[in-house]
Amino acid sequence: MLLHAQNVTKTFGGLVAVNDVSLTVEPGSIVSVIGPNGAGKTTFFNVLTGIYKPTSGRIVFDGEDITGLRPDQITQRGIARTFQNIRLFNNMTVLENVLVGMHGRLHAGLWGSIFLTPAVRSEEQQARRRAFELLAFVGLERKPGELAKNLPYGDQRRLEIARAMATQPKLILLDEPTAGMNPQETSEAIHLIRRLRDELGITVILIEHDMRVVMTISERVTVLDYGAKIAEGKPEEIRSNPQVIEAYLGRGAVVA
């Protein structure tokens, strides 16, 4: 398995945001984490990527214990992410956003950058070439010079994915990648997520509210409610799971 979260708990004072959640992700799969608002999905992502340290529990990625590492160290080891409320570098260009994503994969240091050594020069050229490839992959190759904040919404989501891809991840965490999209944009996003896995072999975990998206692309679904895992399984199993329906629609919905 690629990722193994064991009994992860995160509390903020008295609030248990994530309660003893375990999750196993096989390489090359697409997994969804769903749950009502405030179920702790994003907090769980933040724990996986090192933005929060888990109160207890362990996270093993690619055979290595990454619990308590800093976010940049975790990114370096191959977990990339996007954010629920898009967090691009607004006043940087599309190309620069992707180049920042490559930071951990480049080696130019202070002196190399000042003296612009041949090694640094060629590294920069390669980085730009690769950035253009990534932009082409998500369909933004015609807008490299545009400031990120001037992109339309759907393009911003795509740029976030390209930027995350620039870190050369093995696993990518997408936090509500289709939020706020119309049906047309949503189906394009689904297509893009599939291609991440099929063409680049990247494992995907996504948080998603749109059940059509979840049911269409995920191979496994994990359901959180009040910070705890209440169900896990194939999409069709989850669809008919009474506990899940109750969590979403309230008690009595199953009977009715």
Next chain:
Amino acid sequence: MRALSASPSPLSALNRGPLAYVLLTAYLLLATVLLLTNTRTSLSTDILFILFLLGFLLIYRARVAGLYKLVLGAVMLLVVVPYFGAQNAYYIELAIQAGIFVALALGLNVVVGFAGLLDLGYVAFFAVGAYLWGIFSTDQAGQFLSGFTALPADSFYLFLALGLFVGAFFGALLGLPVLRLRGDYLAIVTLGLGEVIRVLAVNLDRPVNITNGSQGIKSIARPPLPEVMRTLLPGLSDPQLYQLLIYLMGLLVVGLSIFIVYRLKNSRIGRAWEAIREDETAAIAMGVPLVRMKLLAFAVGASFAGAMGVLFAAKQQFINPPTFDLLRSIGILSMVILGGMGSIPGAILGGMLVTLLDLQILPRIATELGALKRQGIVIPDWFDPVQYQRALFGLLLIIMMIFRPEGIMPDQRRSEEMHSGEPAKPSQ
């Protein structure tokens, strides 16, 4: 709004093809000739001097070959200014001061403009550089290192380089406690740390006398005059030669600073700084090590101040703590903001402009008003022009911030830098 930019305007027709060369050269020649024929300190010379300096802006903006710009700039900086300075010491002193503050503005611009870390104690690193040379070029060091006597004056060059590293070291050192702070909190703590350095300079005369306290350090050594200068310029007196030497050293540090910040800005490191400024959380999630990159910004920014401090001590030959007070830090910050945060040409312009305002334009206005008053023109008694200099400066800043909050020359490399098939979208 964008009067200075190269956007289409009636003026842009003049800035094209051979005409650009002719006009630029003609302007510079005229400004130079007028300046060199009016060397007495006066209102008209002040105006001519400013028109002459405006020439640098024109060189920067003109659409002429880069090499031609370089030659023009070099001639102006290395021939015209020193020659004019030899006629009138006041103006070369002005040029030296401007150079010092340009380097400081460039350094602070790395911290505030590039990395977005609001630093209100920046002058501390300038002080560190100044005291470094002050202490070791005089017998002051003997006060706490037994048997130590003043270093020979020619170790100045070593200390100029050392100033870079000592500045960088202190930059990182004072950066350490504030790594976790953002925005206003960061500003307050850096303000405090800056004051700590100044207060240390005041109080470190007991129990061991390191800084000589509030009396400051006297008779700091100047760099020795190279024999070449004496033989090349036999007409100049020693004080003039010293001034020229300091001017050239200042130019060297400024040039070096400009080179370094340009290279860093367009590198992996510059991008990481910018990412931190835009969104720390996203930056670290993309693999940018926050701690290392922030410390690097503090260190690089402080290094220029350290080197300039060494030069400043050698120029003044006397330093004392009040020179390095909070107001000075704020002054440097106003240069960066006035020029346009994150913009290298902006920092240069801001540094020159504020220095000129401070030392030349505002005092000149005060003098002229005073002269008018003596001639019997009614200026109310409560309005003492000399007293209102600072108020005028503040007023200018406020007007600037209302009408051009992004600064005079904001960073606009983005549109120019990208040459990627599609023509760049007009940015504003």
